[in-house]
Amino acid sequence: MTRVLVIGAGPAGLAAAVAARDRGAEVVLVDASDAEGGQFWRHLPAQRAGRRESRLHHGWSRFTALRERLRADPGCEILLETGVWAIEPGERPVVHVLRGPADGGSRSRRALTADAVVIATGAYDRTLPFPGWQLPGVYSGGAAQALAKGERVAVGRRVVVAGAGPFLLPVAASLSGVGAEVAGVFEASGSRALAAGWLPRPWELTRVPGKAAELAGYAVGQLRRRIPYRVGWGVIEALGAARVEAITVARLDDDWWPRPGTERTLEVDAVCVSHGFTPRLELALAAGCALGADRFVAVDAAQATSVPGVYAAGELTGIGGADAALSEGAIAGHCAAGGHPDDRAVRRAVSARRTASRFAARLERAHAVHSGWTSWLSDDTIVCRCEEVTAGMLREVRAATPDAGLRSLRLTTRAGLGPCQGRMCGRAVEEVLGTSEASMDRRPIALPVRVGELADRETDET
Amino acid sequence: MHSDVLVVGAGIVGAACARALAGAGLAVTLLEKGGTASGTSASGEGNVLVSDKGPGPELDLAIHAARLWRETAPLLEDELGPAFPSIEYEPKGGIVVATSDDGALALVTFAAQQARHGVQTQPLTADQALALEPDLDPSLTAAVHYPQDAQVQPVVATEALLASARRAGAVVRAGEAVTGAVSDRTGRLVGVRTTRGEHHAGAVVLAAGPWSGEVGALLGVSVPIRPRRGVLLVTTPMPRRIRHKVYDGDYVGATQSSDAALQTSTVVESTASGTVLIGSSREQTGFDGRLRVEVMVELARKALTLFPFLARVPVMRSYGGFRPYAADHLPLIGPDERLPGLWHASGHEGAGIGLALATAELLAAGIAGAPTMIDGAAFLPSRPGLAAHLAGAAV
């Protein structure tokens, strides 16, 4: 029997597991978290399960159906609290996992192999640095969202949401759903970029029922709650001594340069900032998968990567939202189990994927990051949060070592060498340094592993 | 373009050579296929060691080299000023620890030999060792303190040497790879062709580390340098608990062996940024750089025999690189008699950071025909130990 290993139990991974089971494969589904759902369906823990949790989510019944189906299926082994820390490439990649509570000191090591691997590790939101972004009270949009959905915590009383992309709307909705006053949503993309991205083919929007309804729902919700929504504005500074007390917003031009004289100060106790998403590439790169020019994992019609037997689906292959992830996951799981993208079983998924990818391309056009953001940085603005490397230090070292590549620049400045290993700052560091020849995406150790856990014997492979 | 000397490779050895040659008043052009300090120099601990070498010419070179670093580190800081990142030169000393009775005897014997050849060694009782390194596993059987061992941040050190070389007039051309030789009618090497043109010079110095074999082949000679992979683990930052470079006694055995199988010998130390480095493995896998969990497990197990507290410390990164080694495990420094005009400066294996300045001194003196403080005959490419590997000269 074909054995398929699915990494990540978000929308793409769940759909992949179900599709692989439908085609008769034995499935192992692993996720680092202790619950299925990924970031999109991040929810309350079992001890606090909500009777009406569907009110907080889009497609909640779809989620619970996928989850219950897999939980009841003896052909699918679900390994939660199972983090993949390394992949050894080879004819059959070996997937090394740690099992146990997050970052625990005595997780057990296990090595998994399969006939095919589906990588569905998703993405996290990208926050461009700005002065003061290291202060307590500054959060990524994803943090506000996860804390609202998974903890029912509002990160502040009076909050501003800023950045770029449609994700700002659900963040604002979640914040106001847990009782925060949302003092404004500031979308950096100007009305011209939004018009160019959204308007030329309005009919495409209508073919994406899930996503369109989701976004329309947020728009209505905002009107109802009278949250100010401004386009062409950005947060360019967070102010405060020990924590955020206020922020400066400014009108941005088409390249995201602040327009002088438009700065305004708003008193807030939290600000949630997100400028699009960064795919979680480390496992795909460790497996040897090639990236496209857009720096997402390159896949073919079968969601197959450049490495035989390794498939990728969801945000890892391009930001398309949950609907795209579900259809890509279904195709990936089906093909990983020996199927073909032309098969009847995935006809609907293939068509949904086509629609979703057009939609994603339009989002990208509308909300893409523009280079003027680096003008927000003063010399003492922290770019690498872990090692507290400032923009000034990066620029100074760049000038002092003019022939250095990114590897040397990183090791000289220490940017990206702290505990997050450049996950937060990698792309920003590359842009501030103006390097293009290499990237900071490679992380052979995808999850910190304790020396004692490494030294312990592996537990038996399944 | 014409220079007095072309240096191929902008790792630490090439950088040190360029600085020494430019400092001697020669017009130097340094060619690098990638970015500066992007290969072997960016893949190691930054060792400046005398402790790992037995009596012989390499030990003499290492003792001299350790002194050169001690003298040069403050000169570089003065020359480049406070805006240039620190090379983190730390003369922190090393402690070699034996964990078995056999190991204890071997270590003490080895240290006594070294002491007769100019190495400062200080045998420690277990209590003394624990006073210097309180977190050591107290079941150690012997320990020796080597105060001459030191540490630099290898990438910053390379960049600092390059910056100094530029100030002396050297020209660095990154992103330019050698593609072939330019020879005169007598067969003498008078320059190289590159991906971006042609360079002429009175001498060409091959300092391409583990890639010296490849570049040598492009120039028409076989160079008996091969890559040996080494992997390190890096922990998350923490308050400093390890004060010296601390080695398991079997470190010595591994550097001098050419067994292809996986070998590890523990080197554990803290860095200025608070991380702990755990090294290092030695594998002959060609240029295959893929992660191998087996190697990491072995490193972790050995590190715990020295410092049990590391069990709870997370490893956040591993990095590896290729170290250049010659068949007889000595560096290759000097003229290539098969191809007049070609000079070598490579083959330092894991010791290139430490030996870079001394190598540059020997090489620059050789090119200038000047006398040197130490005898470099043992490192000449024409030495007897390499004769068998150089037969059949051209490729």
Next chain:
Amino acid sequence: MTPRMLPGDIDPAEPAIPPTVAVQVDGCRVEGLQGQTLAGMLLAAGRDSWRRTRRGHDRGVFCGIGVCFDCLVTVNGVPDVRACQRRAHDGDIVELQGGDE
């Protein structure tokens, strides 16, 4: 004291109200609900920073999904645990990290 938790009795999601748990945070007792992460518990208690960087600056949650490693704490003697990923267990001894230089 700006972060806070929506009380369960007015939450439209109608969450179950689980038993409480208590942990020690640098010697102080902090109470919370079963199933909360350590970060969720600290935030619900009104605290938004708990780690100090090498340069002496305060940090708490930034990404909230285990990517940024800003929220690290020591739990039961084990350092560098992401507070946003670890569920609180009754009796956990949490020590705050940093400020050591």
